[in-house]
Amino acid sequence: MSEQTTTSSSMADPQARLAATSGIERVPGSTKPDPILEVDNIVRNFGGITAVDVGHLEVQRGIITALIGPNGAGKTTFFNLITGFDKPTSAKSGAHWSFDGRKLDKTSASSVALAGMVRTFQLTKALNRMTVMDNMMLGARDQKGENLLFGPIWASWRKQEREIEERAKELLDRFQLLEKKDDYAGSLSGGQRKLLEMARALMSHPKMIMLDEPMAGVNPALTQSLLGHIQSLRDEGMTVLFVEHDMHMVRHISDWVVVMAEGKIISEGRADEVMADQAVIDAYLGAHHDTDLGDDALLEDEAMDRIAHEVAAEKAERDEQAKNEGAGT
Numbered sequence: 587m588s589e590q591t592t593t594s595s596s597m598a599d600p601q602a603r604l605a606a607t608s609g610i611e612r613v614p615g616s617t618k619p620d621p622i623l624e625v626d627n628i629v630r631n632f633g634g635i636t637a638v639d640v641g642h643l644e645v646q647r648g649i650i651t652a653l654i655g656p657n658g659a660g661k662t663t664f665f666n667l668i669t670g671f672d673k674p675t676s677a678k679s680g681a682h683w684s685f686d687g688r689k690l691d692k693t694s695a696s697s698v699a700l701a702g703m704v705r706t707f708q709l710t711k712a713l714n715r716m717t718v719m720d721n722m723m724l725g726a727r728d729q730k731g732e733n734l735l736f737g738p739i740w741a742s743w744r745k746q747e748r749e750i751e752e753r754a755k756e757l758l759d760r761f762q763l764l765e766k767k768d769d770y771a772g773s774l775s776g777g778q779r780k781l782l783e784m785a786r787a788l789m790s791h792p793k794m795i796m797l798d799e800p801m802a803g804v805n806p807a808l809t810q811s812l813l814g815h816i817q818s819l820r821d822e823g824m825t826v827l828f829v830e831h832d833m834h835m836v837r838h839i840s841d842w843v844v845v846m847a848e849g850k851i852i853s854e855g856r857a858d859e860v861m862a863d864q865a866v867i868d869a870y871l872g873a874h875h876d877t878d879l880g881d882d883a884l885l886e887d888e889a890m891d892r893i894a895h896e897v898a899a900e901k902a903e904r905d906e907q908a909k910n911e912g913a914g915t
């Protein structure tokens with residue numbers, strides 16, 4: 587039933603992924619060999635603040651791309667814009683984007699989802715009061731039974747219902763949530779909620795899944811399993827784009843990283859490359875000093891410490907390697 591949960595893509599092979607990204611220029615807005623998403627001139631102002639100002643961005647098909655950046659960089663606003671949940675301020679001045687060859691700039695959020703680009707949502711209070719299974723059923727697309735045109739055709743409605751239910755059970759089983767299907771979503775742990783958010787999004791057979799902070803609130807025991815699930819989506823042929831503050835996760839699973847700061851794309855490359863990029867380090871440091879530090883300050887400090895530590899460790903490793911190579915010649 588699910589064409590994406592059974593097949594294996596060439597991108598399951600790390601060498602193939604390296605080959606797919608090795609020729610890409612390490613510059614913001616670089617051209618990709620096979621982009622599934624292309625965005626141009628997308629600007630969003632809130633009063634005097636420019637939250638997003640992206641000139642050009644391409645997302646390579648079939649790999650895991652991380653979108654990172656300091657607090658307030660515009661990542662969530664960008665996600666909202668391209669998925670049709672917000673409208674660009676630049677609508678009249680040439681903002682356009684396309685997904686899998688299909689123009690999306692004038693379409694609604696549901697049309698974007700139908701085109702195959704689906705984002706996960708944190709479970710709202712209302713969804714928490716529904717069972718896990720009902721959440722899944724709501725995540726399905728093409729529920730013809732709820733459509734006036736098809737509703738009266740009982741046989742078609744029943745068939746569709748059964749198929750949706752089967753798909754829901756398959757996904758819940760895959761994400762180890764089948765036993766919880768009749769429980770309220772609100773009773774799940776932080777990690778299980780993240781799994782449910784992902785499973786819901788997969789109900790509509792997306793080509794690209796967009797995850798907003800998939801690791802937030804997940805306890806370490808479930809981290810590995812969540813990472814494994816994300817990687818297997820990629821290995822089965824799906825494109826993954828995710829926003830994340832946890833730099834360990836970014837390093838661990840991304841094939842490509844795009845960095846935003848003050849609404850703009852400031853760097854692109856593999857994780858180790860962008861984290862050693864001075865523009866990225868400056869952006870994180872700048873945001874750290876300039877931002878009015880609220881609750882997110884802890885997160886920011888932690889992320890900064892990790893980056894600084896990792897950059898220093900990598901530099902030491904490179905210096906050591908250079909020294910050894912020098913000694914060997």
Ligand code: ATP
Pocket residue numbers: 632635636637655656657658659660661662663664882
């Ligand atoms: P974080 O990592 O903290 O979630 P982010 O990179 O997702 O941040 P956004 O939430 O997109 O950043 O915010 C970008 C900028 O736009 C911020 O300055 C924010 O205050 C502002 N902003 C976002 N949404 C609104 C809104 N609805 N009204 C006014 N300003 C907004």
